[in-house]
Amino acid sequence: MSTPTVPTDSAGRVDQDSLTRAQKALLALSDDVAQRLAEDNGVCVRPLAMRRIDMTTGGVDVVATPCKSTREDQCRPCAEKARRERMVQAREGWHLEHEPFDKPADPTEHQKRLLAYRADLHAAYTTARADGLDEDCEEIREAVAELDQEIRAAGVRGRLAPLDPLPKAVRRTTRRRQDAPDLPRRPVENRTVGEVFGGKYRPSTFLTLTLDSYGRVDGDGAALDPDSYDYRRAARDAIHFPRLVDRFWQNTRRCVGWEVQYFGTVEPQKRGAPHFHAAIRGTIPRSELRAIAAATYHQVFWPAHDEITHDGDRLPRWADGDKGFIDPHTREPLPTFDEATDPDVLTEPTHVVTFGAQVHVKGILGGTEEAGRHVGYLTKYLTKSITQAAGLTTDASARLREHHRRLTAELAITPCSPRCGIWLLYGVQPKGARLSTKPGQCKSKAHKPEHLGIAGRRVLVSRKWSNKSLKDHRAERAEFVRQLLDRAGVKPSYPVDDGPFAWERTAPGDTDVPPRQVLLLHAINQRQRWRADYDAALMAAGDPPDVERSATDDLAA
Structure with a gap:
């Protein structure tokens, strides 16, 4: 039996009314075409419909948000984007020649007063707990919870001492095993960068x-x-x-x-x-x-x-x-x-x-x-x-x-x-x-x-690798694109709204949620407009438009 083929005219068009069932089965599905187009443009193929509420105007839009999967068998564009972000993170912290972090700021008088007040509450809680005053303990817990929020807002990070004592930890011997070799133990210096060899090499x-x-x-x-x-x-x-x-x-x-x-x-x-x-x-x-x-x-x-x-x-x-x-x-x-x-x-x-x-x-x-x-x-x-x-x-x-x-x-x-x-x-x-x-x-x-x-x-x-989180890297690359557009005098062809926004999940059956293919096509259209603006800014800056796509891809998230 010969394999069925799809006949086309000189312009490459297909007359579907004249096709057999076997020939129609060979035609591409619209969902597959949309997904392949999304992959070619670096757009998430499994967009999540989220309701975006503008807190200033009260406007409500249903927008497609990336699934942020890290598996290419689930969403190749999102997985590849996540891999590129990790590559940037690895590259930026590997060969640093200076320390990536600054000395923490000195405590302010306001911060010290808040911690002193918390110490008083902690002492009062200990006394009330010893006397069996459960109502007083509950009131102190509520006061400490509010105070902790104020302490965080004052710019204090780190763990705060709990009111209730922690359970006693199981203590075991720290003596090294006899079948394991010993290691020298040196005092740890407060540095993270490596040494320089030959006056110029820092491998x-x-x-x-x-x-x-x-x-x-x-x-x-x-x-x-x-x-x-x-x-x-x-x-x-x-x-x-x-x-x-x-x-x-x-x-x-x-x-x-x-x-x-x-x-x-x-x-x-x-x-x-x-x-x-x-x-x-x-x-x-x-x-x-x-x-x-x-x-x-x-x-x-x-x-x-x-x-x-x-x-x-x-x-x-x-x-x-x-x-x-x-x-x-x-x-x-x-x-x-x-x-x-x-x-x-x-x-x-x-x-x-x-x-x-x-x-x-x-x-x-x-x-x-x-x-x-x-x-x-x-x-x-x-x-x-x-x-x-x-x-x-x-x-x-x-x-x-x-x-x-x-x-x-x-x-x-x-x-x-x-x-x-x-x-x-x-x-x-x-x-x-x-x-x-x-x-x-x-x-x-x-x-x-x-x-x-x-x-x-x-x-x-490690915590002191680059002193940046993945969120920081994304923000830096998005800011790079904005500055490039400003320098080139390119006005984005899409509205740039900075919010503030409130986000709400949509539920199955919501009438204002468009079909998945519509969300996908809208995301593709937006990506293509972003890319056109970015290419125009590169050409205005004198660079070929295809030298760097990752900045635009990261901004698309």
């Missing part, structure tokens, strides 16, 4: 950290011998990997003696284990970084969870009163998480996470092609899901699929936090257990097959 560092081996794998990352591959340790290491990374930076700062700043991304390897890429400002010797990685570990003091003790017809049940969950056969309450982790009961860690022997360190000079290439490598997989980045696509081998199936099956029964409902399978009541807690079930991303245990943020940025 920075690119670092890659991986986890240990759990068994031999093939070129696709699948276990060669699944029965001997340690899936349990792989699952637990993936769950606790963020804590291990935090401990690494803590050890690094103590060892090198200055406030090391980094921009890092967490990505999966083909075998499914997470690994960490980081751009570090300044230079740290390779031998020192490898020694720090070898000496870094994280001890997990959680109840034993090697063997499932409650499943099938023996799943724990909720009991009325203060018992919480009980064993359905013995009717005895299960031990709580705090009881099971009491230092007198749990003296040894149930799991220890360490890095593997593979540590990649490379020095990078700022402003070079290599630096730009590594920034692109850092953000290369941010638009992909965890499983896509790990190579689990439609054409993956059967062995790799079986490898990931076993790993996700182990993750499904590995507790991810003290509040995880999976603890009930091991006879332990999780923290915050209540009637709605379902034994053996947890909504955390760590247990979902598409996340492979990587449940937290995939981009980790």
